[in-house]
Amino acid sequence: MMKIRIILIISLLICFFSIQAYGATEEPVNADKLIDDLESTYGIKVTIQDKDDNINYNDCLIVLDKGLSRFPDGLIKEITDYYTKKGISINIIINETEKISDLFSEYVMSDESANIYINTLQNSLYRNSCVASEEGFVYGIGHFISDYIFKIYGYDKLRNEFENLNSGYNYGTWEKGYENVFLNKHSASSFKEEVANIIWYIEIHPDKLRNINNGNFTVIHKKIELLSNAAEQSFSSITKETNLWNEALPQKPDEWARETIEKMKSASLIPEEYEGIYRSYITKKDFYNLTFNIIEKKIGKERFSNIFGIVEKEEYTSLDPLKGEVYVDIDVNYDAEEDNYITRLEIAKFFGYVSNKLNKDISDYKIAEFDDISSVSESEKLFIYYVSSNGLLKGNGISFKPFENCTYQESYLMLMRLYNFL
Incomplete structure (x- = not known):
């Protein structure tokens, strides 16, 4: 018997923030x-x-x-x-x-x-x-x-x-x-x-x-x-x-x-x-x-x-x-x-993207003095400031840990904050 499996995946291309998700356009494979x-x-x-x-x-x-x-x-x-x-x-x-x-x-x-x-x-x-x-x-x-x-x-x-x-x-x-x-x-x-x-x-x-x-x-x-x-x-x-x-x-x-x-x-x-x-x-x-x-x-x-x-x-x-x-x-x-x-930095950028799409003012932030973001570009730091100012991603007050990975349970806490923030 034939089984039908339908997998619905939302496809989009996030260009503005240089984050790639599923492509929204059909590009030929080389x-x-x-x-x-x-x-x-x-x-x-x-x-x-x-x-x-x-x-x-x-x-x-x-x-x-x-x-x-x-x-x-x-x-x-x-x-x-x-x-x-x-x-x-x-x-x-x-x-x-x-x-x-x-x-x-x-x-x-x-x-x-x-x-x-x-x-x-x-x-x-x-x-x-x-x-x-x-x-x-x-x-x-x-x-x-x-x-x-x-x-x-x-x-x-x-x-x-x-x-x-x-x-x-x-x-x-x-x-x-x-x-x-x-x-x-x-x-x-x-x-x-x-x-x-x-x-x-x-x-x-x-x-x-x-x-x-x-x-x-x-x-x-x-x-x-x-x-x-x-x-x-x-x-x-x-x-x-x-x-x-x-x-x-x-x-x-x-x-x-x-x-x-x-x-x-x-x-x-x-x-x-x-x-x-x-x-x-x-x-x-x-x-x-x-x-x-x-x-x-x-x-x-x-x-x-x-x-x-x-x-x-x-x-x-x-x-x-x-x-x-x-x-x-x-x-x-x-x-x-x-x-x-x-990574936490990629999450910050992604949250900035979706916030902007939902008409949130992503320029509304306070500069945070994290001691581990010196290697992050100035344009990317803006997203760190945005998510930390709005409580979406929280550092420990001193460090943001931009290049560390996140577990699923850590992500659920971030996503719940986003849900309440929207």
Whole structure:
């Protein structure tokens, strides 16, 4: 049965303050430049096999860019450098297919190469071409990353740690009680598949993972902690401060944030997909979306649409990598920067932007003498003064910490102040 998934994302381009969110205009993708960027950033060779001039391959490249950028900076490149030194090439190969059932990504490792295949289909029902989904691609990358962890951390060591948590349930079958220790039936098929499945779900569906068992810890969460620890020991680019995959673990808000968060939940200011994430660092994308959500709640849909605008969205098909279910997704311009963590300075600039759009006087501020903003440009300091003067972002009286990231729970307090300020 076909499932339809509609993802509504507000798209806009914030030019005045040099903050990028989702683009409001359809800009053509420079395929050659994107391929060069992917190869230089990740050390992966991208090849379009048997290229057909009638097919638009840009969607494949966007899927690659989105999928790879989900992972922490340096992680993928660290793997590719390791294999390259051993004479093993890392390739992403884009193929054309004529069957929608072939729209899956595939990962194949050999002594000479590690290849990830991603397919594109011409003349689909929904548009001129459709490609294997980002979900499918990340699932393939999950195998690529887990193979590296097995080599560096130790396959037998990690498997033994996992099996100690399996409570006697064995790989290769599915019986009553297995749902308590395995993510799904496919995870229970083998240890390698379980690790790849967990990485895939962590990156694509962290909300589903952290809310298993109503947000209480399970064996699956303990496995995520084991895998995160193994990754920390396998990658020099990953440290405990990275909080790797923390967003997939059940979280409770700290006491100082609890009352505000409960008020926001009661007022439907926090969408359901953000349930249970508090102590992880927030991405730009999530912060922008949460901000727009509370502004829409405050001023109403019609006024919100008139002020900020919503772009038209195109649909395309994609496939669940395991179930083979067809989805219809919304295609929006994508900026990989959106998956980076947002800084306090960027929040200040963004709040200045939305305040200006809502006819607030952003020149109404008092100069604050923070001791850590000397490296901030004079034009950006104005936004720091604006948000601090209006109580939207508060320093400690001495420091503003402009380049520090914010957690979700810290962001909720800022957003509640914005809601009350508007």
